[in-house]
Amino acid sequence: EDKVVQSPLSLVVHEGDTVTLNCSYEVTNFRSLLWYKQEKKAPTFLFMLTSSGIEKKSGRLSSILDKKELSSILNITATQTGDSAIYLCAATGKTSYDKVIFGPGTSLSVIP
């Protein structure tokens, strides 16, 4: 059965710290890995990764996919309290007929 696993499930850091969130997947006909941030209700899109080894960056956030290890990491540097959220990882199959499978999420709390 297809699955996505994330670690850690929760962590607490101080402002200014750098954090690394992990995601691993076992998905038939894997195509892409997605990262979302969920602050209140609606998850918002961060990154889509399809190629191994190519880092995607947006401000203090960056992510990279390792297809050999079936995993991805999301890095957040110089964390701020506004980064407090649940970070969701999801994997998709190759076709529109494949489900988007989400992991359990990592709950990040950044304290001043």
Next chain:
Amino acid sequence: KAGVTQTPRYLIKTRGQQVTLSCSPISGHRSVSWYQQTPGQGLQFLFEYFSETQRNKGNFPGRFSGRQFSNSRSEMNVSTLELGDSALYLCASNWGTGTTGELFFGEGSRLTVL
């Protein structure tokens, strides 16, 4: 451009009742997916509709059903509610064709079953 709209936002029901949740996707999006989110479980896939047809289904009991209308709006129904059905129900839309990718989520419907 209006986002994904879900109604109602909050509702309280009692065991044994049924509930219907509604989702209006972004204009032009033909795919609507539903997810159940509970603490510690993440987003559990319920089903996906594309052009009024259920294209995919998760591992939920038959009490959970859905449909999609010709204007791409979707509803999901849960019959004979159980306490464990208390959750945030999220709807997401995208174009539904070509490369699977970004999902656009609504704010969710928070269901509490007493």
